[in-house]
Amino acid sequence: MTAYHSPTRVFCTIVPPHLLDRLARSADPAVAAAARRTLVTDEANRTARRLTTVTGVRPAPRGTPAASGEPRRTVFDAEQRTRLPGRKVRAEGDGPTGDATVNRAYAGLGATFELFLRVYGRDSIDGAGLPLDATVHYDREYGNAFWNGEQMVFGDGDGEVFGDFTLPVDVIGHELAHGVTQYTANLAYFSQPGALNESVSDVFGTLVKQYALGQTAEEADWLIGAGLLTDRVRGVALRSMKAPGTAYDDDVLGKDPQPAKMEDYVETAADNGGVHINSGIPNHAFYLAATALGGHAWERAGQIWYDVLTGGKLKETADFATFARLTVAAARERFGDDGAETEAVLKAWSTVGVPTRG
């Protein structure tokens, strides 16, 4: 048994079983339907779908849907090895396999594709119908998931602390969002731009989940990786956008180190300058803006963040303050100077201590 860093403990674990599978069988028809929307793979529904954006949201200025408007998913099985992509196990349009991990990856790719296409008019990761490839069962006891620049890779977890990384749909959305960032602002993966890169992935990861479940900002849990920790860990998830620093507090794992405010920014050389730590600050700003506006977070707060990511003004080395100023400008441009959106964004950044002037 190896040592994780920094020991402490506090609260209890909730390990939901596979979110979408469970919700698809929910007694609440609205919840079940929303979950099934991401699980369903039949072509009949697919061809019947129209390219519409969410009511009340103007189409995004760029990234208009390409001809296809359909995902092109392929799931591979690394069979516990590290060679990528591995053996092809499910292609677009194929029915479910006997492997729940493969099916979750396939459904999660679909749910992410749906959010970007239906809400933001973006056809896949690159805006031009890029095929979506994912490899599952990567390595042995591999407690991680990553985007390697070309595809997503998911481990089965170590079984001790982490379960299967395909379990939370927001993890799948998070990895694909790294791809979107790569094809757009291409934020550098260190220090503040790296924390922004991470935060953008958490933002769109949680929006994938909220959109699939049809949740409002008030209903959402704002957790990243809920259901990923085993029941031996004291914690609910890996990160909380609502209350950064409270996702876990475990004697083996340590305590969630995320700050919510600039005054608690963590200077560290580890983790590419704390990209998974300081992302708590822009994460919380998004949460504050989204909950101040209410309703579906992807419609207004999400649109503003998407506009900044894809608008061409966000530099690869942007810091928090630059990003914050751009969100204010994007809110003004899309919703007007006097809109509730601009006010909510200004207040959110002010609360987390990131200046929007200067």
Place this chain on the structure above:
Amino acid sequence: MRIEVRRTGGFAGIERRAAVDTAGRPDADSWHALAGAALEGAGDGAGGAARGAPGMPDGFGYEITVDGRTVRCAEPHLTEAQRELVSRVLREGA
């Protein structure tokens, strides 16, 4: 020989450390060979290319210290020896 591994980053961003002291271990020879190969790998393009450079999004970063000499590598730029060593130390180390 003391072999230490520090892993940072990953989707969770949770740091993990483990160490193995090979003194008196029956499998000391295999540890020494593996550690030697892992350090050797750090000098070539595969492992060395990643030194000081940010890894890919959510990839793990590693510091491997063998008797005080530290090398750094990041996914996906790990040699086979480095990959085997870090997973063995994290699995069997304390």
